[in-house]
Amino acid sequence: MHKYLLRRILWLVPVLLAVAFITFSLMHLVPGGPWDREKALAPQVVENLNRKYGLDKPLFVQFGNFLWNALRGDLGVSYSFQDRGVTQILLSGLPKTATLGVIAFFLAILIGIPFGMAAALKQNSAVDYASVFFATIFASIPGFVLGILIMIIFSVVLHLLPTGGWGNVKHLIMPSFALAALPAAYIARITRASMLEVMRQDYVRTARAKGLAERIVLLRHILRNALIPVMTIAGPELAFLISGSFIIENLFSIPGVGRLFVQGVFARDYGLIMGSILFYAFAVAIVNLIVDILYAVVDPRIRYE
Amino acid sequence: MTALLQVRNLSTYFHTQDGVVKAVDGVYYEVAKGETIALVGESGCGKTVSALSILRLIPEPPGKIVSGEVLFEGTDLLKLSQEEMRKVRGAEIAMIFQEPMTSLNPVLTIGRQISEALELHQQMTKQDAYKEALRLLELVGIPQAERRARDYPHQFSGGMRQRVMIAMAISCRPKLLIADEPTTAVDVTIQAQLLELVRGITRELGTSLILITHNLGVVARYARRVYVMYAGRIVEHGTAQAVYHDPQHPYTVGLLSSVPRLDEPRKTHLSTIEGQPPDLIFPPSGCPFHPRCAYAIPKCSKDRPELMEVEPAHYSACWVALQKPTPWKKIS
Known part of the structure; x- marks a missing residue:
């Protein structure tokens, strides 16, 4: 077991390396760069900026520099946020994303498993049909549609919850439900x-x-066996949830890792893109x-x- | 002899999309205290369903016990509440199932699976129940019981698992043990060992035993009385001695002659019973065996024979058996 663990942890190195390499290549293959503006900057300015951030060096040198710094915990600088490095930026987004993700995960489990169980125990009853019906609905509605729908109901019509932002418990309710809907439906069906x-x-x-x-038959004999397949899908769901949702975080203006990533991509912020992708890969692997x-x-x- | 268990006119039907399957259709049998009886018949003749009906373990739906009485020490088990029935299961009547590979829970240790019934029925503490489980494992011949009790079913071979099933079944010293083809899924060399084990334990505890099997060799050795089942009904019943040497139903005759024998010339083809077991949704008219029967007379396709005492204490549901002498030859 210890040997196995050690091997799995060592495997993280090539996995993260491969992820870094692919991301780096794709980033530089995509047309456009961080200095593209509506009104083009003067060539001299671009040249100076490139020199300042080391973008004038050959690509393999840039990649090597990134890896060397990343090994020491420094994911480089962001072009859009001048005051902090990428590591600090991600660390400031992480607690928000993780809080939301963990809440959504437990919501998904607490909703999915009991409904799945009830449906199975009363197979072909009204409870069963209702569970399957809602599971299918929530598995098919995209997160942004569901998010906007509940936003219209609870914020625009009922004025009960804020449409977005971060600060108190009220801010968490809608995004966590919107995030939990799909995995809950999934877990219910598998259960x-x-x-x-x-x-x-x-x-x-x-x-x-x-x-x-x-x-006793249910708890000791059925449930323990029945939950093994549920665990198989719950694990990747958790990784997905705590590494942040691009869509839900943007929709509800939550300054988490997912939103940072989207911002980074739009701005061709190479440092931020590399940092957040590596963070995702690391979270999923762990x-x-x-x-x-x-x-x-x-x-x-x-x-x- | 007083009967411990009397099954009377028991019928268990399954409601399927194709129609009602009369898996058990008016079955009678009884077991005396300390007695071993055998329930014999082909696969699908209703042996297992009748045993599961005694314990009321038929999955409902699709199954349903539609009529009959199961008198256990004079009480009709079919009239008990679920709560009362649970006190009978495992404690008074226990069952050894056919499939040792799938009948144990894969995520619980062997020790735990034995001790949980002890905690429930004998009100033992966790520690005492576990100690008793170790003793039972030794009793059924599992070496290094202490270590093996912490193992999981997948670490046991088929034969060993069946020993565990036996230990589980006898743990609360039931008055009646139902062994449903306990040796079908294990190697031939292990079969005899397991049956000897069951016989030894039931003798020691004075437990009655219903042995469900399609192995006639097993029947001769272990059972005092035999019930032969066909298409959900008992077609012949008598002492093992009588049924073997003077069968009174052509189906039994067929079963007996399809047992391979060492004293026959090697090139002889093994005889079989022609045809297929009947459709239990639309059983044949008259005697359900008549389409496969070599001795059938016109009456057989018209009237269904009930069990009749054709010899002293020897019953048969066959019109032809009433003719003396019977057209089939005695088996030496």
Whole structure:
């Protein structure tokens, strides 16, 4: 297990390197640059700016410099935010994005699993049909449509919640629900399917044959097995949620990592783009590692050698 | 002898899209205290469903016990509440299932799966139940029980899992044990060991045993009385001795002659029962066996025979068996 962990952690290095290389290449392949304006800057100005930020050097030197600095925790400078480095900028966005992501994740679990369970336990009942219906709806509505819809209802019509910004709990409610809708729908569907599958297993009959109460059969024998597939999809969902949503953060004007990334792309802010992409890759890799470890904890058949 | 369990006119139907499957259709049998009976028949004849009906473990829907009585020590189990029924399951009547590979929960340790019933029915503390589970594992012949109890089912072979199932089933010293083809899924060499184990334990505890099998060799060795099932009904019933040597139903005759024998010449083809088991949604008219029966007379396709005492204490649901001597030859 320790060996496995070490190997997985070491694998992070080539993965992040590859991500950095691909991002860097794509960034420079895309036409346009950070100094493009409505009204073109004087060639001398551009040249000076390029020299200042080291953009006049050959690309492989630029890439090498970036890697060397990144290794020491410095993700470089942002052209749009002059006062702080990219590391500081991302660190200021991270708590907001992570708070929102974690809340949305728990919402998705707390909504998805009970509805999935209820649907499976009462298969072909009204509860089941309603759960499947809403799961399909929320799995199909894009986040920005749902976000705008609830914004119209709760902000424009009812005046209950602010349309955006960051500061107190009220700011969190709409974006976290908008973010949670899709994963909740997803989790509900997987929970339902997995419960139905487990409920007809022989070992559930064995448990009943022992005389166990239905509650124990459900909690001890069915649920633990049924939640294994749910975990498989919940892990990547968590990685996706805590690394921020470009759309929801923009829609609700939340100054998180997702919004910074979008700003960076529009401004061709090379430093910010590289920084946020690497942050995403790192977050996804770490969460996947945690999920894989949890897997072995929940399912004794999985052992890492 | 007093009967521990009497199954009377039990019918269990399954409602499917194609129609009603009469999996068990008016079955009678009884088990005395400490007695071993065998329930014999082809796959799909209703043996397992009748056993699951005793414990009321039929998934409902699609299944439903539509009629009958299951008298256990005089109480009709079919009339008990769910709560009362749970006190019978595992404690008074326990079951060993056919599939050891899938009948154990993959995410719970072996020790835990045995101890949970003990905590429930014997009100043992967690520690005591676990200790008792270790003792049971040793009893069923699992070496290094202490270490193995912490293992999970996937770390056990099929035979070992079936031993665990046996340990689980006998843990609360039930009065009746139902073993549903306990050896079908394990190697031939292990089968005998497991059956000897079950026999030894049931004798020691004075437990009655219903042995469900399609292996007639097993029946002869372990059961005192035999019930032969066909198409959801009992077609013959008598002592193992009588059923073996003087079968009174052509279906039993067919079953017996399709057992491979060592004393026959090697080139002899194994005889089989012609045709397929009947459609349980639209069973044949009259005797359900008549389309496959070599001895059928016109009456067989018209009237369905009920169990009749054709010899002393030997029952058969066959019109032809009433003729003496029977047209089939005795088996030595």
